[in-house]
Amino acid sequence: MRRRKEVHDLSEEEWGKFAAAVNKLKSTAATDKLSKWDYIRYVHLQQHKENHHSEEFLPWHRRFMLDAETMIQEAAFDNGEDAASSCAVVLPYWNWALEQGDAEDSEVWTKYGSINPKTIDPGDAYDWWNGAMGVDDDEVQAAVAATGSQMTNDLYMQPYWNGKDLERHLIEDRGYPASRVPHYSRSNFSYDNVDRFAPCVKDGAFGSETSNSAFGTPGHGYSQAEVDFFYLEADPNGNRDRRFDVFRRNSCIRRAGSATMFIPMNWIEVEHALLHDDGWTGNSNAKAMIEQLLHDPVHGSIGGNGGQMTTFVSPYDPIFFTHHGFLDYVWDYWQQEQRDKGRVESDDTMVVRKLQNSVEARFNKDKFKQNPAWTERFRANLVADSNAIEDDDAATTTHQEVACVEYVHEHRLPKPCDVEDQEKIRTCIAAVQAADQLNAVRRITNYRSSPSGGVCKHFDANGRCTQFEQLQPIDVCDELNSGIQAMRTSWLNGMGIDLEEITKTNDEDHAALEAVDALFGPTLGETDEHGNPWDQCDQTLCFSRQKLFDVCAELGVVH
Numbered sequence: 001m002r003r004r005k006e007v008h009d010l011s012e013e014e015w016g017k018f019a020a021a022v023n024k025l026k027s028t029a030a031t032d033k034l035s036k037w038d039y040i041r042y043v044h045l046q047q048h049k050e051n052h053h054s055e056e057f058l059p060w061h062r063r064f065m066l067d068a069e070t071m072i073q074e075a076a077f078d079n080g081e082d083a084a085s086s087c088a089v090v091l092p093y094w095n096w097a098l099e100q101g102d103a104e105d106s107e108v109w110t111k112y113g114s115i116n117p118k119t120i121d122p123g124d125a126y127d128w129w130n131g132a133m134g135v136d137d138d139e140v141q142a143a144v145a146a147t148g149s150q151m152t153n154d155l156y157m158q159p160y161w162n163g164k165d166l167e168r169h170l171i172e173d174r175g176y177p178a179s180r181v182p183h184y185s186r187s188n189f190s191y192d193n194v195d196r197f198a199p200c201v202k203d204g205a206f207g208s209e210t211s212n213s214a215f216g217t218p219g220h221g222y223s224q225a226e227v228d229f230f231y232l233e234a235d236p237n238g239n240r241d242r243r244f245d246v247f248r249r250n251s252c253i254r255r256a257g258s259a260t261m262f263i264p265m266n267w268i269e270v271e272h273a274l275l276h277d278d279g280w281t282g283n284s285n286a287k288a289m290i291e292q293l294l295h296d297p298v299h300g301s302i303g304g305n306g307g308q309m310t311t312f313v314s315p316y317d318p319i320f321f322t323h324h325g326f327l328d329y330v331w332d333y334w335q336q337e338q339r340d341k342g343r344v345e346s347d348d349t350m351v352v353r354k355l356q357n358s359v360e361a362r363f364n365k366d367k368f369k370q371n372p373a374w375t376e377r378f379r380a381n382l383v384a385d386s387n388a389i390e391d392d393d394a395a396t397t398t399h400q401e402v403a404c405v406e407y408v409h410e411h412r413l414p415k416p417c418d419v420e421d422q423e424k425i426r427t428c429i430a431a432v433q434a435a436d437q438l439n440a441v442r443r444i445t446n447y448r449s450s451p452s453g454g455v456c457k458h459f460d461a462n463g464r465c466t467q468f469e470q471l472q473p474i475d476v477c478d479e480l481n482s483g484i485q486a487m488r489t490s491w492l493n494g495m496g497i498d499l500e501e502i503t504k505t506n507d508e509d510h511a512a513l514e515a516v517d518a519l520f521g522p523t524l525g526e527t528d529e530h531g532n533p534w535d536q537c538d539q540t541l542c543f544s545r546q547k548l549f550d551v552c553a554e555l556g557v558v559h
Contacts (some may be wrong), residue, residue, distance in 0.1 A: 002069065002405045004329075006324050007092040007108055015111060017076055017089050019205035022318055024075035026206075026214035026251075035214075036075075041308075041316040042067050048312040052495070055284065058331050059380040061324050065091060066389055066403055068321065086426065093325025096298060097267040099414045101446045101476050102540040103301075104261035107415055112319045113204025115257035115302060134164070138278045198306035200252035206254040206318055216252035253317045256304030260448055260476060262483035264297050265516065266542035268429070269479065270303040272438040273516045274334050286334050290327055292488070292509050293516075298323055310494035329407040332386045366432035416536035421545060428552035439519050440551045445526045446477045446539045477542035478523075479513045 010018070026037040034042070044051070044064065069091045075147040076086035099106050109115050135143075140155075149155040161169035199214060202209040208216025265273070273280060273289075280286050297344040303309030306316045315321070382390040386405040413422050432438055474481050485506050492502045524544055527533055538544050 001423065002090045002403065003004050003088075003408055004090050004325060004405060004531035005092055005408045006412070007094045007111065008414075009408065010092055014089075015092075015205075017079075017081065017085070018072070018092065019111075020079050021075040021086075021089055022074045022206065023212060023214040024079055025071060028075070028078075036071060037214075037316070040071070041313045044315045045312045048495075053291070055287060056326070057295075058287050059394050060390070062328055062331075062383045062386070064315075065321060065324060065328060066383075068315070073391035073451065091321045091325050093329055094319075095267065095326055095329075096263055096323070097265055097270050097326075099540055100263040100542040102416070102536075103263050103416075104257065104259065104416070108319070108322065109204070110131060111204055111254065112322070113207045113210075113255075115255055115261065116259065116304065117199040117201055117203075135420075163379070198254035198256035198304055199307035200250060201255055202252075208250070208251055238473070253308065255302060255307040255309065255317070257302045257307070258300075258304060258483070258487065260474065260483065261301045261479065262297055262476065262487045263301075264293050264484050264513070266443060266477065268438055268441050268543050268548075269443065269520070270294070270330065271333075271429070271433055271515055272519055274330070275337060275433075275436075276439075276519055277515055279512055279515055280334065286331070288508075289512060290330055290334075292505060293512055294330065295323075295327055296491045296505075296509075297484050297487040300494070303491070303494065305490070305494075310491055312495065322385040328412050332405075332407060333402070335384070335386075364509045413537070414540045416540050418537070421537070425545060425548065428548050428557065431555055431557045432548065432551050435555050437551055437555065439521070441543050441548050442520050442522065442524050443542050443543055444524045444534050444538055445475050446542060447473045447526065477539075479517060480510070484513070485510065 005014070014522065025040075026035050028036050030036045030039045047060070051057060051064075073086050073089050073092070076089040078085075081089070091217065094106075094108050096103050096106070104115055143149070143155055143158065143160045147155060147158040147160050149158055159165055162173055165171065200208045202216075204210065206213050206215045237333075277289075280289050299309050299314065302319060303311070303314065303317075308314050309320065386407075389403040389405065390401075409426075413419070413425065429438075429465070432441060476483070476484055488504060488509065489502055492505060524547065528544065528546070534544065
């Protein structure tokens with residue numbers, strides 16, 4: 001039994017063993033150049049076309065996480081844990097829906113490192129300007145001295161080059177084709193001035209300046225072959241996305257997350273939508289809702305511009321597995337509810353095409369050398385039930401192994417909330433859900449001052465912003481706020497999705513979120529019944545605890 005806990009519920013000992021195992025994988029060679037942890041994200045990269053925006057999304061990632069988890073357990077054993085202890089080291093998940101209103105200040109970042117470190121390594125900056133911009137060190141230093149700018153977007157936008165910004169200079173004076181010139185202006189998803197070459201995460205268990213961390217070794221970043229592979233897959237026409245050049249320099253985790261992390265729904269809304277939104281009925285619809293509504297914008301919020309979480313090598317950042325663990329938990333929750341109601345489709349009808357049978361298959365050096373694209377297939381029904389995932393080991397011929405994954409539901413509330421409320425809230429949510437009254441717990445309004453800059457609402461065919469919106473204070477509890485779409489677009493843009501598809505996806509998702517919003521009544525507003533602003537706990541949860549307790553009391557639930 002693999003009992004996956006919400007990340008806030010891990011003891012210090014449990015977290016320490018998990019972090020040590022991840023760092024062990026990062027420091028253990030799989031080939032001459034790449035570690036076992038490197039291979040995990042390489043598998044995801046190799047299969048990115050099959051495992052996103054397709055029927056394969058949920059079952060593929062369930063298998064992927066199971067195999068990555070097995071490797072982590074083996075690493076824990078290699079670290080000296082006995083068999084029982086190493087098997088207890090599992091992937092934690094993060095229910096970010098319980099922190100919708102303040103996710104960027106979650107305690108999760110204490111463990112995994114800053115969502116946006118902001119401090120740029122000067123070496124990274126020069127690498128960026130040299131590789132992405134085609135400008136040598138002397139010219140950059142002269143521009144910095146003349147303009148008083150930093151080596152970020154501010155410098156890029158200065159009219160230093162013959163009275164022009166760098167983009168116009170490269171096109172008009174140096175003859176670069178527009179498709180080859182990076183367009184990294186402040187209008188393109190920028191929430192602060194430190195973007196486009198995401199800074200290294202220096203703190204947390206996997207920080208480049210943390211003792212015992214295996215991440216952040218200079219000269220051990222992605223290989224040239226991998227960078228070229230990503231360019232080719234992301235843009236077969238050759239319009240290379242040069243922001244990935246800097247990944248070659250250093251093996252650190254990179255993030256440039258948004259100053260306000262936009263979360264698409266609070267937990268009350270997620271639960272109620274799973275049960276009552278007709279748009280979630282059936283495997284295909286549930287997959288689309290989970291991937292597009294819940295998956296995409298959170299990737300964009302964490303990775304930002306130039307971070308691994310906004311690319312197909314996102315599993316390189318360990319925070320990936322807390323996000324996808326939550327998505328798998330939501331899928332498991334949905335599956336159980338559908339089975340209870342007799343409405344679930346046969347999972348035999350959904351076949352996962354051209355997927356490797358396990359991450360471990362990628363570590364077979366002989367097969368990998370023979371064919372780096374080596375894959376196997378499996379039917380989705382083999383992983384459909386998280387309590388009975390086929391996990392057969394080819395080395396054993398007398399029996400077949402089955403893995404059982406259980407998600408522990410007892411979440412500790414986010415840090416602004418009183419510990420005393422935890423059991424009461426959990427009991428009440430369960431009671432209100434059983435009585436089918438979750439829609440009575442309407443969200444609150446929580447306006448936050450917008451970060452600097454704004455969001456791009458529309459791009460042209462070359463990825464340039466043609467419609468920029470300066471953000472006003474945003475109601476972060478509103479699933480229809482403009483930040484959600486911006487973060488989703490950031491992820492899709494990072495994936496190399498074309499403009500037409502991005503627009504189509506955004507329109508579909510906005511309509512789906514409107515349907516979720518329609519399941520509830522009007523917002524409770526910015527103040528409670530006494531005219532007082534909601535306290536920090538309610539602002540984080542994005543619903544009123546007192547309203548939840550009132551509904552609970554009406555149902556006769558006694559605490």
